[in-house]
Amino acid sequence: MNEELRLYSYWRSSAAYRVRIGLNLKGLAYETVPVHLLRDGGEQFAPEYAATNPQKLVPVLQHGQRLFRQSLAILEYVDEVWPSPPLLPATxxxxxxxxxxxxxxxxxxxxxxxxxxxxxxxxxxxxxxxxxxxxxxxxxxxxxxxxxxxxxxxxxxxxxxxxxxxxxxxxxxxxxxxxxxxxxxxxxxxxxxxxxxxxxxxxxxxxxxxxxxxxxxxxxx
Structure with missing residues (x-):
């Protein structure tokens, strides 16, 4: 799983913040792609970003050519693909x-x-x-x-x-x-x-x- 990770994020987004923590705990390098939620009425509403996430929300995690949405689902995906250290307990x-x-x-x-x-x-x-x-x-x-x-x-x-x-x-x-x-x-x-x-x-x-x-x-x- 050496494909590049790219995180569409906004610095003050709580949901993106969660995913950043999870990626850091896994020791995973990733590129941040800023999506400014306020500038010009919100960059998340631009057609090119809406094509990335029809919900017009951050975060989105891109792993290779695949896109993953919803912060908790992203965290569980990351935990399954890179199981150590775990983000969920054993039982x-x-x-x-x-x-x-x-x-x-x-x-x-x-x-x-x-x-x-x-x-x-x-x-x-x-x-x-x-x-x-x-x-x-x-x-x-x-x-x-x-x-x-x-x-x-x-x-x-x-x-x-x-x-x-x-x-x-x-x-x-x-x-x-x-x-x-x-x-x-x-x-x-x-x-x-x-x-x-x-x-x-x-x-x-x-x-x-x-x-x-x-x-x-x-x-x-």
Missing amino acids: SRERQRVRALAQLVAADIHPLNNLRVMRFLEQDWNVPQPERDVWIRHWITEGFNAFESLLRDHPATDTFCDGHMPTIADCCLVPQVYNARRFGLDMARWPTIAAIEQACLELPEFRDAAPDRQPDAPQQS
Whole structure:
């Protein structure tokens, strides 16, 4: 499997951030193809990108001539093709728990707060920015309350969401914590989540995937 990897990404996309973490944990080299979600109304709507992903979303992973979409499906593909180190635990029960945690973020928290929802609230319903921020904080809070409860005192929770090695659950959690901080949420309310985030960010694979380290991130003055 020596075919080139290319990741269509946006520096601040949570879904792309997840995949960057996963690729880094696997030690895989990849080319970043920036897709600016705001410039010129959104480069994801350009016909050439829509041909790559009809959903007009990032990320897309290109492996050789094949295109893969949806961040969790990409992470599982990467885990199957390059099984070491694993992003899922060994047993079916453990894998179910990790998948459930990952989907709590990717299917329940993130879709309510992503760019296209915020754009609709602003442009179609004229919802002011302060109210949109309340919406975002509300749904992150609801999700993190549940996530914290599922982690706290569970015997599988350790340094990471499941044991001593990062999994797809951690790949999803860290970008969502980044978003929570962007919108002013105090992570002290969720001490287990905060401790796992800190452990993740001690690893270069997580740090190098961070938004401000991406080639398309705005240059700091």
